[in-house]
Amino acid sequence: MSFTLIGKHEKDPRASRDALALTLNEMMAADPSICYVDCDLMGCINTKQLRKNYPDRAFEAGIAEANGAGIAAGLAATGKKVFFHSFGTFSSRRCYDQIYMSAAYAGLTVHVLGSDAGVTAAFNGGTHMPLEDAGMYLSIPESTVLDPCDYVQLESVTRQLPGITRGVTFTRFVRKDVIQVYGDGSRFEIGKGVVLHASDRDVCTVIASGIMVDEALKAWEQLQAEGVSVRVIDMFTWKPLDEALLLQAAHETGAIVTAENHNVTCGLGSAVANCLAKNRPTPQEFVGVQDLFGQVGPQSFLMDEYGLRAANIVEAVKKAAARK
Amino acid sequence: MKPFNKKELEVLAARIRLETLKVIHSRGFGHVGGSMDLADLMAVLYGAVMNYDVKDPRWPDRDWLVLSKGHAGPVAYATFGLMGFYPLEEAYTLNHPHTRFPSHTDRKLTPGVDLTTGSLGQGVSTATGAALGNRIDGRQNHVFCVIGDGEADEGQVWEGLHFACAHKLDNIVYFIDNNGYQLDGPTADILPHSSLAAKAEAFGLYTQEIDGHDVAAIYQAIVNAYAKKGMPSCIVLDTCKGKGATFAEVNHEHSSQPKEDAWAEALAAAEKALAEAEKA
Ligand SMILES: Cc1ncc(C[n+]2csc(CCOP(=O)(O)OP(=O)(O)O)c2C)c(N)n1
Numbered sequence: 001m002s003f004t005l006i007g008k009h010e011k012d013p014r015a016s017r018d019a020l021a022l023t024l025n026e027m028m029a030a031d032p033s034i035c036y037v038d039c040d041l042m043g044c045i046n047t048k049q050l051r052k053n054y055p056d057r058a059f060e061a062g063i064a065e066a067n068g069a070g071i072a073a074g075l076a077a078t079g080k081k082v083f084f085h086s087f088g089t090f091s092s093r094r095c096y097d098q099i100y101m102s103a104a105y106a107g108l109t110v111h112v113l114g115s116d117a118g119v120t121a122a123f124n125g126g127t128h129m130p131l132e133d134a135g136m137y138l139s140i141p142e143s144t145v146l147d148p149c150d151y152v153q154l155e156s157v158t159r160q161l162p163g164i165t166r167g168v169t170f171t172r173f174v175r176k177d178v179i180q181v182y183g184d185g186s187r188f189e190i191g192k193g194v195v196l197h198a199s200d201r202d203v204c205t206v207i208a209s210g211i212m213v214d215e216a217l218k219a220w221e222q223l224q225a226e227g228v229s230v231r232v233i234d235m236f237t238w239k240p241l242d243e244a245l246l247l248q249a250a251h252e253t254g255a256i257v258t259a260e261n262h263n264v265t266c267g268l269g270s271a272v273a274n275c276l277a278k279n280r281p282t283p284q285e286f287v288g289v290q291d292l293f294g295q296v297g298p299q300s301f302l303m304d305e306y307g308l309r310a311a312n313i314v315e316a317v318k319k320a321a322a323r324k
Numbered sequence: 325m326k327p328f329n330k331k332e333l334e335v336l337a338a339r340i341r342l343e344t345l346k347v348i349h350s351r352g353f354g355h356v357g358g359s360m361d362l363a364d365l366m367a368v369l370y371g372a373v374m375n376y377d378v379k380d381p382r383w384p385d386r387d388w389l390v391l392s393k394g395h396a397g398p399v400a401y402a403t404f405g406l407m408g409f410y411p412l413e414e415a416y417t418l419n420h421p422h423t424r425f426p427s428h429t430d431r432k433l434t435p436g437v438d439l440t441t442g443s444l445g446q447g448v449s450t451a452t453g454a455a456l457g458n459r460i461d462g463r464q465n466h467v468f469c470v471i472g473d474g475e476a477d478e479g480q481v482w483e484g485l486h487f488a489c490a491h492k493l494d495n496i497v498y499f500i501d502n503n504g505y506q507l508d509g510p511t512a513d514i515l516p517h518s519s520l521a522a523k524a525e526a527f528g529l530y531t532q533e534i535d536g537h538d539v540a541a542i543y544q545a546i547v548n549a550y551a552k553k554g555m556p557s558c559i560v561l562d563t564c565k566g567k568g569a570t571f572a573e574v575n576h577e578h579s580s581q582p583k584e585d586a587w588a589e590a591l592a593a594a595e596k597a598l599a600e601a602e603k604a
Binding site (some may be wrong): 056057059062064066067068069070071072073074075076077078079080097098102103105106107236283 | 326384430431432438439440443445446448449450452453454455456457458460462479480484486487490491506530
C-alpha cells in the first residue's frame with residue numbers, strides 16, 4: 001500500500017465508473033481469460049466499450065440477472081475470470097441464490113459489481129437503492145466485500161480482483177461525482193485498512209468507507225478545531241476486515257465510530273462490532289442508515305435525511321468517547 | 325461418438341437402473357422417480373456419445389453433463405461408478421455424513437460432476453455459460469443439460485434458453501425430462517405447460533420430442549442435434565417417472581422411502597430386467 005491523501009473535499013472531474021470501465025478495458029487487452037457479463041446496464045457504467053472491443057468475451061445477458069449470474073458462473077467453470085455487473089440492488093437481491101449456489105457454493109469465483117451504492121442511487125429512488133447489498137455478500141462464506149471511496153481506490157481494487165481465485169467478490173461503487181480522497185498513483189491492498197489520521201492523543205477511531213470517508217475527514221477537521229483528536233481509518237475492505245488494525249485502534253483510542261452508506265443492521269458497523277465483541281469489547285456508535293428503506297431525491301438531501309454527515313459522525317464520536 | 329449398438333446400450337441402461345436403486349437403497353430413501361427415468365439417457369450419453377476421461381474428470385475437452393434437476397444425483401453416481409470414475413461401492417454412502425455423494429450433484433465433491441445444482445433452474449444458466457466458455461476457447465465439445473418439466477416452471481430456465489439462442493450456441497443440447505410429474509403431483513395440476521416442445525421451438529431451439537426410454541431414438545436425436553449448426557438444441561424426452569422401480573413407477577412419487585420388502589422386490593425386478601436385457 002502507498003497513498004497520498006488529498007482530502008480537499010473536491011469532486012474528481014473524472015466519473016468514477018471510468019476507474020472500472022477503463023481499467024477493465026486495459027485488463028481485458030492484457031489477459032484473454034477475463035470475461036464480462038452485464039444485464040442491460042453497460043450504458044450506465046460506460047462498459048459498452050468492452051463489448052465493442054472484446055465481442056467474444058463481453059456479453060449482454062439482458063434484463064435477466066438470475067441467468068446472467070449463472071452464465072458468469074458457467075464461464076468461471078471453464079477457467080474464465082469473470083466480472084458480472086448490474087445495479088447493486090439487482091446484482092445482490094435479484095440473483096442472490098444464483099451467486100450463492102451456482103458460484104460461491106460451487107467453488108467458482110465471480111467478481112460481482114454493484115453500481116449506485118446506497119444513497120448514490122439518488123434519483124432512481126428507493127426501488128434502486130442498495131442498502132443491504134454488501135451485507136448479503138458478507139454472509140456468503142469465503143467472500144470478499146469492498147466499498148471503495150473514490151476513482152483511484154476503485155481502480156486499484158479493480159486491478160486486484162482477478163488475482164482472487166477463491167470465493168466470490170462484491171465491489172460496490174458510485175457511478176460519478178465522487179470526492180477525490182487520494183492522489184493518483186495511490187495503491188491499496190485488499191485486507192488492509194488505510195489510516196488517514198492518527199496521533200497518540202486520539203480519543204476515538206472513526207472507521208468509514210465509500211462516500212463516508214470524506215465525511216469522516218470533515219468530522220476530523222471539525223473535531224480538531226474543537227481540540228478533540230480522533231483517528232480516521234478508511235476500511236474499504238469490509239471482508240476481509242483488517243482486524244489487526246481495528247483492534248490496535250480500539251486498544252489505543254478506546255472508542256469506535258463506524259460510518260457507512262448502508263443499513264447499520266448488517267454492514268461495516270456489524271462486521272466491526274463482531275470483531276470487537278469477540279476480541280476487545282469497546283464502546284461503538286453506528287453512523288449509517290438506521291434500518292430504513294431508501295427513497296428518491298438528490299444525494300445531498302438523502303445524506304442529510306439518513307444522517308450520513310460529518311455532523312453525525314462528530315456527535316457519534318462524542319457519544320462513544322463518553323461511554324468509555 | 326461411438327456407433328450405435330442397441331443391445332449394449334439397453335444392457336447399460338438396465339445396469340444403471342439396478343445400480344441407481346442400490347445407491348438410493350444404501351440410504352433407504354431418496355429421489356427414486358426422477359433418477360430412474362433418466363437411465364436410458366445416461367446409457368446413451370456415457371455409453372456411446374460423450375467423450376470423457378475417468379482418470380482426468382476435468383479434462384478441458386471433455387463433454388459436460390449438467391443435471392439441472394440436481395436431485396437426480398443418484399443416477400449420475402451409478403453411471404459414473406459403472407464407467408470407472410470411482411469404485412461403484414463408494415456411492416453406497418449416499419447422504420451419509422461427509423459423503424462425496426450428496427442428494428444433489430456437487431462439482432466440488434464428486435468426480436464426473438461438472439457443475440453444482442440443486443436450486444432448480446440454475447443449471448440451465450451455468451451449463452449455458454460453460455458452453456459459451458468452451459466456444460470462446462474454440463473447443464469442439466458439447467454440454468448436455470437435463471431439465472425437469474416441473475423445473476421448467478422456473479423463469480430462469482427460459483432466460484437461459486433465450487440467451488443460448490441469442491448467442492447461437494450450437495454446442496449445447498438441453499433435454500427436458502417430460503415425465504408429467506413434479507413434487508406436489510402432476511405438472512398438469514400445478515402449472516400446465518401446454519407443449520414444452522412448442523415453447524422451446526418458439527424460443528428458437530432446434531427441438532425434437534421423442535420416447536425418452538428408447539435408446540435408438542435418443543441416439544438419433546443427438547446425431548440430429550450435432551448436425552444442426554447455428555442454434556442450440558432441445559430434446560424433449562417423454563418419460564415415465566420412476567421407470568423400472570416397482571414401487572415408484574406406479575404412482576410416480578417424487579421421493580420414496582419404501583419398506584424393506586418393497587426394496588427387495590424392486591431390486592429383484594431390476595436384476596431380472598438386467599438379465600433379460602443381457603439375454604435379448
Ligand atoms: C428453486 C427450487 N425450488 C424448489 C425445490 C424443491 N424441489 C426439488 S425437486 C422438485 C420437483 C421437481 O420436479 P421436476 O423438475 O419435474 O423433476 P422430476 O419430476 O423429473 O424429478 C422440487 C419442487 C428446489 N430444489 N429448487
